[in-house]
Amino acid sequence: MPTKKKPQVTAAAARRRELLDTAAEVFAEQGYNATTVRKIADHAGMLAGSLYYHFDSKESMLEEILRSFLDELWGGYDAVLGAELGPRETLEALVTESFREIDRHRAAVAIYQKENKQLVAQERFAFLAESQRRFEKAWLSTLERGVAAGVFRSDLDVRLTYRFVRDTVWVAASWYRPGGQHSPEEIARQYLSMVLDGIAVRT
Amino acid sequence: MPTKKKPQVTAAAARRRELLDTAAEVFAEQGYNATTVRKIADHAGMLAGSLYYHFDSKESMLEEILRSFLDELWGGYDAVLGAELGPRETLEALVTESFREIDRHRAAVAIYQKENKQLVAQERFAFLAESQRRFEKAWLSTLERGVAAGVFRSDLDVRLTYRFVRDTVWVAASWYRPGGQHSPEEIARQYLSMVLDGIAVRT
DNA sequence: TAACCTACCAAACACTTGTTAGGGAAGATG
DNA sequence: CATCTTCCCTAACAAGTGTTTGGTAGGTTA
Incomplete structure (x- = not known):
């Protein structure tokens, strides 16, 4: 031994x-x-x-980078989804959690954002497609739940809204710098304020 | 002759x-x-x-693609900015014009979105940085004008809002398909509805 | 008809790419 | 002490890269 x-x-x-x-x-x-x-x-x-x-190869490095990122991401997401909060609170928690993940895995998020489209076609990276499906399901159901409960506007195209929300959150990885003047929580707060209440003054 | x-x-x-x-x-x-x-x-x-x-080269193809796209883009933008509309109307027109450009130059926008960061470093593509500066100036001044005029909320971080708006608009090129079920104008309308008024129901 | 131009092909070039095979220095193990 | 293991280096490989050179079929011009 x-x-x-x-x-x-x-x-x-x-x-x-x-x-x-x-x-x-x-x-x-x-x-x-x-x-x-x-x-x-x-x-x-x-x-x-x-x-x-x-x-083994350059490609296996990429795979391991993306795998370990997605593992951690879903750790956070599953905790949020398992808490069974209301739709608005779930959306807030998902957004905040996303910006935290960007803070911790900036590089991996940027890679995912940029290469995802070409990688999902390869069977080696099939787990990306799997993650994508779960991701879409979580967000869409949250939005739909909110519309049904009357906390989100019903005149919005839910799929379109999902795409806008998803993209804006993750594309932040391209300009976000950890240790900058905005904390992940502060960014999430500003973002949620815009998406939930809009930037126009209420009249 | x-x-x-x-x-x-x-x-x-x-x-x-x-x-x-x-x-x-x-x-x-x-x-x-x-x-x-x-x-x-x-x-x-x-x-x-x-x-x-x-x-001449592969790179000159890329340059010509991006140059002709940006030329057309600024044709539309300058028309909007020259009209001297109110801040909210300017923002609406800029967003709508952007989605129209995505409709007409989907490929070029996708390339720009993906490669911009690495290209701006090369002096051959210095015109990208120039365009970026004008772009930021146009959007930031519109937002600031709106805040000053009381039509946009003053408690928002303007730079952060600018980044969110900019990214969401252009990243749409990655999923937009011309001839799909949404016209550029319809997408712009939905997007503006979300950004201006928010997705939450007003209580 | 003869000379010419346009738009392409065929074949190669120098170079970079991811990857592999053999070896060796330094420390841990027995 | 001798042996083994870990971790890296040296040197090369085959395939693929952007690009160049010389040629040529077919239409246009004079």
Whole structure:
């Protein structure tokens, strides 16, 4: 029985996570296809071939980055959805949770936003489509619940509203900078104020 | 003096435009970097090298696509801004005009949306940064004018609101399909209804 | 008819790409 | 001490990249 095996495993996992983080940064900044494994290796302070000691391929890095992001995202979402709040409170919680995820996984969100459309076609990234479906279902049902309960306007096209809300939330990852002057909660508050009450003065 | 020179020139220009349109489609679908000149040539029914009879390089195709899109966009915007409408009417007209441009230049908008961040760094695409500045100025001043005039709420962060509005409008190019069930004007109406009045029922 | 131009093809070029194979330094293990 | 494992380097590979060069069928012009 190996006595000192576990510390090595966690150290390797930590290094792996470290490399994935730097890879995610480069992917987010330059785009996946425009990013060469040599650039990733540069940022990590090593040579291109050495990356293959840790990973099977460039594509598997991308997969692991997106997988771990979506896992955490759904951890937060499921907690919100499981709380069985009212429609308005659910929407507020989902938006706030989304901006928190952007704060924590800015790079992964940016990659997802940019590459999702091309990746879902590949069967390796089928989990993206799965996530997309659950995502749409959660948001649509919340909006519909709100319309039925009379807390959201019924004259809006729900699908169209869903698309607007979804896009605006996630596209924020392209300009959001952690440690900037707005906290995720502050951004969520402003955003919810706009979407829920509008920017026009009530007359 | 050449007698039949003009028809040939316009025929060449038409073919050029035709090739740029197919190139834009492929760029929008696969991403600029992931698109090979051979793929463009395939879609155009010719061989890769033949493209270089019409264009200097792959990059010059991209530049011409974006340039002609921005030219038309600013044609519409300048007309709106020159009309000197009230802030709310200006915002409504800008949004509507944007969705019309998406309808007419879906591919170019999608490319712009996806590649803008990496392109502005190159001096060849400095006109993108210029356009970006004018864009921000037009929207910000409209919002500020509205706040000053009391038609927009004053408790909103104007810069944040600008980002939300800007992103949501343009990201629509990723899911909008011309000839679909919503006209650009209908989408603009729904969007303006959400942003101006909010989705919550007024109590 | 002869000379010319337009718009494309065929074939190659230099270079970059993701990936692999073999080796070696440094520390942990027995 | 010797052995093993971890983690990286060196050097190369085959495939794919944007681009160039020379040629040519077919219509236009003189």
